[in-house]
Amino acid sequence: MRTAILISGRGSNMSALxxxxxxxxxxxRPVLVLSNRADAAGLGLTGGVPTAVxxxxxxxxxxxxxxxxxxxxxxGVELIALAGFMRVLTAGFVRAWQGRMINIHPSLLPxxxxxxxxxxxxxxxxxxxxxxxxxxxxxxxxxxxxxxxAVPVLPQDDAAxxxxxxxxxxxxxxxxxxxxxxxxxxxxxxxxxxTCHLDSLWLR
Ligand code: GRF
Numbered sequence: 001m002r003t004a005i006l007i008s009g010r011g012s013n014m015s016a017l018x019x020x021x022x023x024x025x026x027x028x029r030p031v032l033v034l035s036n037r038a039d040a041a042g043l044g045l046t047g048g049v050p051t052a053v054x055x056x057x058x059x060x061x062x063x064x065x066x067x068x069x070x071x072x073x074x075x076g077v078e079l080i081a082l083a084g085f086m087r088v089l090t091a092g093f094v095r096a097w098q099g100r101m102i103n104i105h106p107s108l109l110p111x112x113x114x115x116x117x118x119x120x121x122x123x124x125x126x127x128x129x130x131x132x133x134x135x136x137x138x139x140x141x142x143x144x145x146x147x148x149x150a151v152p153v154l155p156q157d158d159a160a161x162x163x164x165x166x167x168x169x170x171x172x173x174x175x176x177x178x179x180x181x182x183x184x185x186x187x188x189x190x191x192x193x194x195t196c197h198l199d200s201l202w203l204r
Contacts (some may be wrong), residue, residue, distance in 0.1 A: 001182040004032040004077040006085040011042015012167065013083035013104055013174050018049060020175030028182035032075040034068070036087050050075070056087050066094040072097075081178060082136065091138035101136040102181060105167050105172045108132060108148055113141035118159040118166065129153050129162060131170045132175035147177040 003021070005014045014033060021030050035042065036056040043051050052071050056064045063089075073082065080105040094101065103159045107117040109132040111124075121129040130150035137143035149169040153162060 001028045001032045002076050003028040003079045003081060003178070004034055004072055004075060005081045005083050007033060007035050007040050007042045007083050008037050008086040009040050009042065009084050011040065011045050011084065013170055014042045015045055016171035016175055017081055017083065017178055018047060020178065022047075025185060026182075028079060028178055028185075031077060032072070034071060034143045036064075036068075036085070042084075061090055062092075065090060069093065069096065079182060079193060080136075081174070083174070088140055089136070094136055094138045098137065099135065101145065102133055102177065103136050103141075103143070104170055104177075105132045105134065105141050106163070106170065109134060109141055109145060110149060116159075118163040121153065122159060122162060123155060124183070127153050129166060131166050131173055146181065147173055149173040169181055 003017075005017055007014050011033075018030055018033075020026060021028055030046075032052060033043065033046045033049050034052045034054060036054060038053045038055060043053070054064065054067045054071060058066070078100060080097055080101040082101065086101075105113070105117075107113070107121065108128065108130045111126070112120050118129070128150045130148055132145055133147040134141070134145045135143035149172070151162075151165045151169055157165075
C-alpha cells in the first residue's frame with residue numbers, strides 16, 4: 001500500500017516505520033512524508049522518501065486540509081500513518097480518509113487521551129502504561145483499537161523515564177500494526193520485544 005506518514009516534529013516513529021518498510025516483503029511502501037511544520041526534525045531523516053510541507057500557520061482549517069488532501073491524492077496515497085502529527089483534523093477530512101488512516105498514541109487507550117499522557121499516568125498511579133495504534137475517527141483518540149503494548153510503571157519513574165520506555169515500545173508496535181493493516185489480514189502477528197510484558201495486535 002502506498003503510504004504517507006504525517007509528522008510535526010522529531011519523527012522517531014516515522015523512522016521506525018520507514019526502517020520497517022525498507023525490509024523485504026513489507027506490504028506498505030512510503031511514498032510521502034508530510035509535515036505541517038517546515039522545522040520538523042523528521043523531515044531530514046526520510047532517507048530519500050519524498051517530503052512535503054503544508055504549513056498550517058495562518059491558514060483556515062479547511063484551506064489547510066484541502067491542501068493536505070490534494071498533496072496526498074497527487075502522491076496516490078492509499079494509507080496515512082499519523083506519527084506525532086500535532087494538528088487535530090476535522091470530521092470532514094477524517095471521514096474522507098476513514099478506514100485508511102491510523103495513529104499512534106502514547107497511552108493505553110481509552111485511558112489518557114490527549115496530551116501529557118505520561119505525567120497523567122504517574123499522577124493516576126497506574127501500574128501499567130503503554131501505547132496504542134488505532135484507526136482515526138472524528139473523535140480524537142477514540143477510533144477502534146488495532147494494537148496495544150503495555151509497559152510497567154516503576155516506582156522511581158518520572159514522566160521522562162516512563163515516556164522513554166513507552167517510546168521504545170511505540171517503535172516496535174507501530175511497524176507491526178502497519179504491517180497488519182497494510183496486509184489487510186486479521187491474523188495475529190508477533191510483536192518483537194525483549195522487554196515487552198503484554199502485547200495485543202489484531203485488526204478490527
Ligand atoms: C509519540 O509519542 C506518539 O505516540 C505521539 O507523538 C509522539 C511523536 O514522537 N503521537 P515522534 O515524532 O514519533 O518521535
